[in-house]
Amino acid sequence: MSGLRDILTSRxxxxxxxxxxxxxxxxLMHPEHGYYSTRDPFGAQGDFITAPEISQMFGELLGLCLAxxxxxxxxxxxxxxxxxxxxRGTLMADILxxxxxVPGFHDAAHIHLVEASPxxxxxxxxxxxxxxxxxxxxxxxxxxxxLFLVANEFFDALPIRxxxxxxxxxxxxxxxxxxxxxxxxxxxxxxxxxxxxxxxxTKDGDLVETCTPAQTIMAxxxxxxxxxxxxxxxxxxxxxxxxxxxFQALQAQKKVGPLDNPGNADLTAHVDFEALAKxxxxxxHSRLTPQGVFLERLGITPxxxxxxxxxxxxxxxxxxxxxxxxTHPDEMGLLFKVIGIxxxxxxxxxxxxx
Numbered sequence: 001m002s003g004l005r006d007i008l009t010s011r012x013x014x015x016x017x018x019x020x021x022x023x024x025x026x027x028l029m030h031p032e033h034g035y036y037s038t039r040d041p042f043g044a045q046g047d048f049i050t051a052p053e054i055s056q057m058f059g060e061l062l063g064l065c066l067a068x069x070x071x072x073x074x075x076x077x078x079x080x081x082x083x084x085x086x087x088r089g090t091l092m093a094d095i096l097x098x099x100x101x102v103p104g105f106h107d108a109a110h111i112h113l114v115e116a117s118p119x120x121x122x123x124x125x126x127x128x129x130x131x132x133x134x135x136x137x138x139x140x141x142x143x144x145x146x147l148f149l150v151a152n153e154f155f156d157a158l159p160i161r162x163x164x165x166x167x168x169x170x171x172x173x174x175x176x177x178x179x180x181x182x183x184x185x186x187x188x189x190x191x192x193x194x195x196x197x198x199x200x201x202t203k204d205g206d207l208v209e210t211c212t213p214a215q216t217i218m219a220x221x222x223x224x225x226x227x228x229x230x231x232x233x234x235x236x237x238x239x240x241x242x243x244x245x246x247f248q249a250l251q252a253q254k255k256v257g258p259l260d261n262p263g264n265a266d267l268t269a270h271v272d273f274e275a276l277a278k279x280x281x282x283x284x285h286s287r288l289t290p291q292g293v294f295l296e297r298l299g300i301t302p303x304x305x306x307x308x309x310x311x312x313x314x315x316x317x318x319x320x321x322x323x324x325x326x327t328h329p330d331e332m333g334l335l336f337k338v339i340g341i342x343x344x345x346x347x348x349x350x351x352x353x354x
Contacts, residue, residue, distance in 0.1 A: 004033035004263035009177065017176035017185055020247060021159035021212075024267050028157060029116060033263040036117040036157075049253070050153050051235070051291075051332065052091035055322035057307070059094025061298040062233060065350050066095065066148045067102045069231035072347040076229055077108030079146040084114045084139065084217075085154035089127030095150070096131060109148075114139050139217050147230035149221060155276065156236050156268040158213045160247065163195060165206045170195055173207070175259065182259040202243070209242045209269055215279040218341075222280030225341055231349050232283075232341035238271030239337065240288055246270035273339055286340035286352035292333025295326060297351040 004027065012018060028035045051058040070079065083092050092111065099105045111133040115121050121135055136142060163170035166189035176185045198208050221232050238246075249258040251265035258267055277285040304323040311319050325331045340349040348354045 004030060005182070005261075007033070008175075008182065008262055009180065012175070012177050012182075017174035017187075019161050019172065019174055021161045023175050023262075024157075024159040027262045027265075027267055028159075030263060035263055035266055036120065038119060038263075050087060050091075051326055051336075052087065052094060052152065054325055055319070056094050056097075057300055057303050057323070058295070058326055059091045060098035060303065061295060061300055061351075062091070062150055062152075062235075063095030063098035064102075065233065065298060066150065066231060067099045067105050069342070069347070069349045070105060070148055071102075073146070073229050073231075073343075075104055075108070076146040077104065078110055079108055079148055079230065080112050080143055081109040082112040082114065082142055082147060082149040084149065084151035085157070086113045086115055086124050087120065087153075089113075089124035091150065091152055092124075092131075092133070093127050096128075110134070110143070110145070112136060112142055114142070139220050142224065144224070144228060146228045147221070147224045147232070149230065149232040150235070151232070152235045154236070155211070155214045155217075155234065155271045156238065157266070158211050158217075160209045160211045160269045162245065162247065163192065163208050163210065164189075165198075165202050165204055165208070167204065168199060170208075182262070184259070201241075206243065207245050209246060209272065211269070211272065211275065214271070215275055218276045218279040222283035222341060225280075225343055226282035229343050229346070231346075233349065234271075234273075234276065234339045234341070235291060235336060236271040237332075237335045237337070238273055240272075241274045242270070242272035271337075273337060277339060280341050282344060283341050284344050284346075286342075286348050286354060289338045289352055290329075290334050291336035291338055292327035292329060294338040294351045295333075300327060 029037055031037055086092055111131050113124060113133050114136050116137050162173040164173060164186060168191060169189035170192045171186045171189040173184060173186050175182055177183060195208060225232060246269045247258055249256045249265040249267050251261060256265050273288050308316060308319055327333045340352045
């Protein structure tokens with residue numbers, strides 16, 4: 001039995017069942033046993049591989065997209081170049097390499113990383129040692145300035161709650177104990193004003209996920225961009241509206257039960273992009289776009305062909321597979337979506353539609 005399992009079991013025995021949000025937050029960020037607090041889970045040797053670790057092309061194209069948005073908004077200076085949940089710093093490093101020749105961009109950029117994990121901050125510091133980034137625990141600590149921000153696979157790790165429709169009310173799915181083991185249960189059904197609008201498109205037994213932290217973070221990003229200008233690119237897996245159980249765990253790049261090994265598996269859920277979009281006012285959002293379509297519009301195939309010309313053998317095969325994985329509908333191309341956030345009346349970021 002893991003140390004965190006003991007802690008969770010004892011807590012539930014004393015205070016009763018916990019929400020999935022409390023469980024996720026504890027499993028991911030417990031100071032001694034939390035998944036992100038204690039390890040670097042990224043890359044081929046980790047539990048999952050994100051797009052920046054698959055190919056440099058992903059970060060290069062996002063960087064040029066942000067730089068074009070910066071130019072479209074009059075090249076404000078200084079500005080904040082920020083990333084939420086920067087992983088190993090690979091994405092930001094690729095963004096900075098791709099934008100090095102954009103006149104004035106680096107001189108005006110102040111790099112800020114929102115990262116709660118001490119372990120990952122050390123990795124990021126090494127990756128970005130030539131760029132003097134600043135770290136913050138929360139998005140609210142970012143400076144008041146034009147904000148050009150990227151968040152790749154950040155919102156999927158924020159704590160969710162799950163509610164099951166029962167008549168005109170909603171029963172919350174919670175985590176309790178059964179024969180001393182962690183187990184799912186549910187509360188009595190009650191009316192829930194924040195889900196009143198979902199009574200129109202759901203039926204008894206349907207499950208809906210909510211993520212208040214995601215909406216709070218997006219509201220702050222939207223307020224900053226609305227006030228100071230900028231662009232946010234949000235890339236994650238999910239869809240326009242939440243429906244169904246998407247709570248999942250990943251360990252050693254394989255799916256496991258989310259209650260099986262607390263603190264030793266990554267816990268995520270699909271992102272409800274509609275909820276994010278509704279939270280970004282006074283800024284405005286682009287149309288939700290599949291990642292594959294977005295990257296193709298930005299020119300990933302010509303970039304892939306240019307890189308391929310210098311490769312052969314296994315390196316070439318790996319490169320071709322990376323392009324497919326990022327763009328193909330059967331890989332990440334359709335499951336992952338992109339939404340852009342800009343000031344009202346500003347030009348929509350390249351690769352996206354108003």
